[in-house]
Amino acid sequence: MAAASNGATAAPGSGAAALLWFIGRVVVVCVIGAALAGASILLTENLETYYFLVLIQCGIAAVLAVSLNLINGITGQFSIGHAGFYAVGAYVGTAWTMLWRPMLAKSAPFLEIGTLAGDALNLVIAMLLGSIAAAVTGVVVGTPSLRLRGDYLAILTLGFGEVIRVVLLNIDAVGGARGLAGIPTLVSTGGLAAFWVFSLLIAVALLTRNLMRSTRGLTWLAVREDEIASDAMGVDTTKVKVTAFVVGSASAGAAGVLYAHFFTGISPDIFGMDVSILITTMVVLAGTGSVTGAIIAGFALTALPEALRFLKDFKEYRMVFFSTALILMMLTRPQGILGHAELGFGSFARLWGRIRRRTRSAAA
Amino acid sequence: MNPLLDVRGVSRYFGGLAAVSNVSLQIGVGELVGLIGPNGAGKTTVFNLLTGVYAPTKGEIVFGGKSISGQRPFQVARRGIARTFQNIRLFKALSVLQNVQVAAALRARQSFASAVFQTPGQIRDDRRIRAECTSLLDRLDLMSHADSRADALPYGVQRRLEIARALATHPRLLLLAEPAAGMNPNEKSDLMQLIQRLQAEFELTVLLIEHDMRVVMGICERIYVLDYGEVIAEGTAQAIATDPKVIAAYLGTEDESSAGVSPATEAESSAGVSPATEDA
Numbered sequence: 001m002a003a004a005s006n007g008a009t010a011a012p013g014s015g016a017a018a019l020l021w022f023i024g025r026v027v028v029v030c031v032i033g034a035a036l037a038g039a040s041i042l043l044t045e046n047l048e049t050y051y052f053l054v055l056i057q058c059g060i061a062a063v064l065a066v067s068l069n070l071i072n073g074i075t076g077q078f079s080i081g082h083a084g085f086y087a088v089g090a091y092v093g094t095a096w097t098m099l100w101r102p103m104l105a106k107s108a109p110f111l112e113i114g115t116l117a118g119d120a121l122n123l124v125i126a127m128l129l130g131s132i133a134a135a136v137t138g139v140v141v142g143t144p145s146l147r148l149r150g151d152y153l154a155i156l157t158l159g160f161g162e163v164i165r166v167v168l169l170n171i172d173a174v175g176g177a178r179g180l181a182g183i184p185t186l187v188s189t190g191g192l193a194a195f196w197v198f199s200l201l202i203a204v205a206l207l208t209r210n211l212m213r214s215t216r217g218l219t220w221l222a223v224r225e226d227e228i229a230s231d232a233m234g235v236d237t238t239k240v241k242v243t244a245f246v247v248g249s250a251s252a253g254a255a256g257v258l259y260a261h262f263f264t265g266i267s268p269d270i271f272g273m274d275v276s277i278l279i280t281t282m283v284v285l286a287g288t289g290s291v292t293g294a295i296i297a298g299f300a301l302t303a304l305p306e307a308l309r310f311l312k313d314f315k316e317y318r319m320v321f322f323s324t325a326l327i328l329m330m331l332t333r334p335q336g337i338l339g340h341a342e343l344g345f346g347s348f349a350r351l352w353g354r355i356r357r358r359t360r361s362a363a364a
Numbered sequence: 365m366n367p368l369l370d371v372r373g374v375s376r377y378f379g380g381l382a383a384v385s386n387v388s389l390q391i392g393v394g395e396l397v398g399l400i401g402p403n404g405a406g407k408t409t410v411f412n413l414l415t416g417v418y419a420p421t422k423g424e425i426v427f428g429g430k431s432i433s434g435q436r437p438f439q440v441a442r443r444g445i446a447r448t449f450q451n452i453r454l455f456k457a458l459s460v461l462q463n464v465q466v467a468a469a470l471r472a473r474q475s476f477a478s479a480v481f482q483t484p485g486q487i488r489d490d491r492r493i494r495a496e497c498t499s500l501l502d503r504l505d506l507m508s509h510a511d512s513r514a515d516a517l518p519y520g521v522q523r524r525l526e527i528a529r530a531l532a533t534h535p536r537l538l539l540l541a542e543p544a545a546g547m548n549p550n551e552k553s554d555l556m557q558l559i560q561r562l563q564a565e566f567e568l569t570v571l572l573i574e575h576d577m578r579v580v581m582g583i584c585e586r587i588y589v590l591d592y593g594e595v596i597a598e599g600t601a602q603a604i605a606t607d608p609k610v611i612a613a614y615l616g617t618e619d620e621s622s623a624g625v626s627p628a629t630e631a632e633s634s635a636g637v638s639p640a641t642e643d644a
Contacts, residue, residue, distance in 0.1 A: 021484045207480045214479035214486060215469045215493050218458070222466040225455035232415060232449075234441035234470030234533055243476060 032202070037195045044191035052193075054306050056262055059197035060255050062298030065282035066204050066291055067251035072280065073288035074212070075244040076224025077145070078154045081161030082252055082279045087271035088137050088164060089130035089253025090260040091174055094183050096126045097261065099173075119189040123196065126186070127257045134253025135246045137164075142245030146238055149227075161276045168268040179267025180260075187262040197258055201295070204251045208291045209342070220244065221289070285329060287336025296337055366429060368393045368569050369414070369537055374423035374433075376409055383409040384593045386423070391537070396563055396570045398584030400577075400604075402613055406593040407573045408450065411539055414571075415447050416440040428536065442470050446535035448526040450542045450573075456515035460506055460525055463514050464497040467532035497532060503565070504528045504558075520551045524558070531562065537569045538562075544576045552576065556583050581605065589613065 043052065068082045097113075101122060105111040112118050141160050145153050169177055187193045211217035222230040223240045231237050260266045282301050286293030304325065308318045329337075367390040375385045384406045391397050401407050412418045414425060416437040425433045432440055446467075455463050472493055478486040501507045506528055509517060514525060523543055530538055540559070544552045556579055563570055574580045580587060581601040589597040589604060591613040597604055604610055 017484050025481070210482045211476070211479050213482070213490070214474060215465050215472045215490055216474050216476060216479040218462050218466050219469045221458060221462075222455045225457055226453050228417075228437075229449065229453040229455065230466065231437040232417075232441055232447055233467040233529065234438050235466065236438050247476075 033195075033199065036198055036202075037192060040193065040195035040198075041191040043194050044188075054303060056193055056197055058299045058302045059194070059201050060259055060262075061279075061282065061302040062295045063197070063201050063204055063255040063258075064252055064279045065286060065294040065298035066201070066208060067248045067255070068279050069283050069286060069289065069291065069294040070208055070251075071244050071248040072283045073286065073290070073294070074208070074217075074224060075220050075241060076288075077241055077244065078150060079145075079157040079245075079248075080154050080276050080280045081141070081157035081159070081164075082248075083271040083273070083275040084141075084157075084161035084164035085134040085137060085249035085252040086256040086259070086275070087168060087268070088249075089134045089256030090266050090271070091168060091180075091256075092133035092253070093126035093130035093257030094180055094260045094266060095174070096129050097122060097184055097186065098180065101125075113184050113186065116190045119184075119186040120192075123186040123257070123261060126261065127200075127254045130253040130257035131250040132253075134256070135250040137253075138245040138249030139242060141249075142242045145245075146241055158273065158276065161271075161273060165268045165271055165273075168271075175267070177268065179265065179270075181265040183260055183264045183266070185261060185264050187258055193262055197262075200251075200254055200258060205291050205295060207247075212291070224289070281326065285326070285336055287338040290336065290338040290342055292342050293336055293338035367391055368395075368428060369571070370426040371410075371414070372424045372426065374413060374420040374425060376413055376418055377421045382593050384413065384590075387590070387593070387595055389588055389595070391569055391571060393536075393569055394563075394567065396559070396583060396585050397572070398580040398587040399571060399573045399590065400575075400580055400587060401590035405590040405613075407590055408541070409593070410590065411447065411541055411573060414440075414539060415445060438470075441533055441535075444534070444536035445539065446530035446533045446537075447539040448523075448530050448541055448543060450545065452522050452526055454514040454522060454525060454529070456513070458514060459511050460514060460517070461494070461497055461501065461510045463525060463529050464500060464532045465493060467529045468493050468497050470533055500528055500532055504531075504562075520547060523547070523555070527558070527562070531566060535568070537571065540570060540572045540574075542573055542575060544574055544579045552579055555579070559583055 043055070047055070064082060064086060068079070071077050071079045071082075101111055101113075110118065111122060113122055141157065145156055148156055168174060174180055187196050211220070219230065219235045220240055222233070222235055223237050227237055230240075256271075259270075278301060282297040283294060285301065286295075286297040305318060305322050308321050311318055311321065369389065369391040371387060371389040373386050373388055375387070376383050387406075387410060389397075389399075389410075399407055399410065409418065413420055416432065416435050416439065419434045423433070424431055427440075427443060427445060430443070432443060432445075435443070455466060458466070472489060474486050474489050478489075498507070498510070501510055504524055504527065506521070506525060509521060509525075514522065517525065527538075527540070527543065543559070544555055547555060559570065559572070560583055562568060572580065572584060581604075584601060587597075587599065587601060587604045588595055589607070589610050596609045596613060597607045599607070
C-alpha cells in the first residue's frame with residue numbers, strides 16, 4: 001500500500017523534475033553560449049590576427065585530441081588515422097556550402113549566405129553533414145577493425161587515413177591536388193569564429209566527461225583495461241568500440257568543417273599522415289584517457305611550434321627543439337601530462353588546501 | 365526437475381585434437397559442484413565452452429531450459445552465467461568499486477545518450493547501481509578497499525574482487541576458476557567459508573575448477589573428474605576419492621592391482637588431501 005502511494009506521487013514528481021532539469025540545461029547552455037559569443041567578439045576585435053589564428057588552430061586541435069582520446073585513450077583502440085575523419089568532415093561540409101547549397105538555395109532562399117542568420121544556419125547544416133559523413137566512415141573503419149588489436153589496428157587506421165587522402169587527391173570535383181579555395185567564411189561572420197570553435201570543444205569535452213561519470217562510460221574504460229574480462233562481464237565490446245569510433249570521428253568531422261570555413265581553403269595535403277601522428281601524440285602526451293589533459297596537449301602542441309618561431313636565426317632547428325621537448329616529456333612524465341587524472345575545480349581546491357596547510361605549518 | 369545447467373555430449377576440437385570430447389554434465393539449482401582433473405584434462409576448455417568463449421564443435425549446452433551454445437560471452441553473462449579467471453583479469457587501472465560497477469552495468473537502465481546528457485533518470489540509475497555495488501562490496505569485506513586501484517590490492521583480495529565482480533552481474537550460475545590458486549592454508553580456509561556463505565546468501569549454483577583437493581573435497585557436494593577431455597567419474601567426494609579410474613588418472617597405472625589395495629589413502633596423501641572434516 002505504501003509502495004503504491006509512493007509510486008503514485010513519484011510519477012508526476014519525476015515528470016516535473018525532468019522538465020525543471022531540461023529548462024535548467026537550456027538556461028545553462030544559453031548563458032555559456034552568450035558568454036562565449038561575447039568573448040569571441042571581444043577577442044576578434046582586440047587580439048592581433050596572428051594570435052587569433054593560433055588560438056583558433058589550438059581550439060580545433062584540442063577538439064581533435066579530445067575526440068581521438070575517446071577512441072585511443074578511453075576505449076583503448078590504438079587508432080592513428082584521425083586526420084582521415086577530419087578530412088571527410090572538411091570536404092563534405094565544404095561540398096554543402098559550395099556545391100549542394102547553391103543548388104538548393106534557388107528554391108529555398110533561407111539557405112542564402114551573407115547574413116548572420118544565414119551563415120550560422122548553413123554552418124550548422126555543414127557541421128551536421130560533415131559529422132554524419134565522418135561517423136559513417138567511422139563505422140566503415142571501426143567494424144572491420146574490431147577483429148584487430150594493437151599494432152595491427154594502428155596499421156589499418158594509418159592506411160585508412162592515407163586512402164582518404166589519396167582518394168581526395170584524385171577526385172576532380174573537389175579540386176584534386178589543388179583542393180578547394182574560396183570557401184565562404186561562414187565561421188568568422190560577426191566575429192563568432194572563437195564562439196563556434198570553443199562551443200564545439202566544450203560540447204565534446206563535456207560529452208566525454210559526462211560519459212566517464214556514468215556506469216555506461218565505465219564499461220568503455222573496461223574495454224581498454226581487459227577486453228576478455230569485459231566481455232565475460234556482459235559488456236558488448238563490439239558495440240562499445242563502434243560507438244567510440246562513431247562519436248570520435250563525428251567530432252573530428254565537425255572540427256574539419258570549422259577548419260574549412262575558417263581558413264577558407266582545403267587541400268588533401270592538410271590532412272596528411274603528419275597531422276594524424278600529431279593528434280595521436282597529443283593523446284599520448286595528455287595521459288591516455290584524460291580529457292583535460294587532451295585539451296592542454298592540443299593547445300601546447302599547436303602553440304609550441306609557433307612560440308618557437310622567435311628562433312629566427314635557427315629557423316631550420318625549430319622542429320628539432322619541438323621534438324626534443326616531446327622526448328624530454330616522455331622521459332620525465334611517461335604517464336602523460338595528467339596521467340589518468342582530470343583537472344577540475346576540485347583539483348584547484350585541493351591544491352589551494354595544500355598551499356594553505358603548508359603556509360600555516362610554515363608560520364607555526 | 366530440470367537441471368539448471370545441462371551439458372549434452374559436448375565436444376570441442378582444435379584441429380585434429382579433441383580438447384573436450386562427449387562431455388555431459390548436469391548441475392541442479394543450488395548445487396556446489398567441483399570439476400577436477402590432471403593438467404591438460406580440458407577443465408579450462410569446459411569453462412570456455414560454458415561461457416561462450418568457444419562454441420562447441422558437437423553437442424549442446426542448455427542453461428535454464430534454453431540453449432546457449434554458440435552465444436557470445438557477453439550474451440551468456442546476461443543470461444546469468446558469471447565467471448572468475450584463473451589468472452586474475454581485473455580492470456587494473458579502475459577502482460575496486462568501478463570494477464564491480466562495470467559488471468553491474470548489464471542491469472543498467474541507461475543509454476549512451478542519457479549518459480552524455482546526464483538526465484535525471486541517468487543520475488538516479490547511477491546512484492542505484494553504485495549503492496547496489498557498495499552493499500555488495502560490504503558483504504564481501506571489500507569496502508575498505510573501495511577506492512583503491514585494483515592492481516594495488518594484495519593477491520588474496522584481488523581474488524575476492526574477482527568473485528565480487530562476477531556476483532555483480534547477478535548470476536544464477538557462478539563458475540570459479542581455481543579460486544584457491546596461490547593462496548596459503550589460512551586464505552584457503554577463508555575462501556572455503558566464503559564460497560559456502562555466498563552460495564547460501566545469494567542462492568547460487570556454483571561450479572568450481574580447482575587443483576587443491578582439500579578445497580574441492582571440503583566443499584563440493586558432487587565432483588566431476590575429467591581426463592583427456594572425457595568425464596571419467598562423477599559422484600560425492602568420498603566416491604571420487606576411492607574410484608580406481610580417478611586414482612589411475614592422477615597416479616598412473618603401472619600396477620593395476622596395487623591401485624585396488626588402499627585407494628582412498630593413496631589418493632588423499634598423493635593429492636595433498638587432508639580429510640575435509642578438519643576444516644569445516
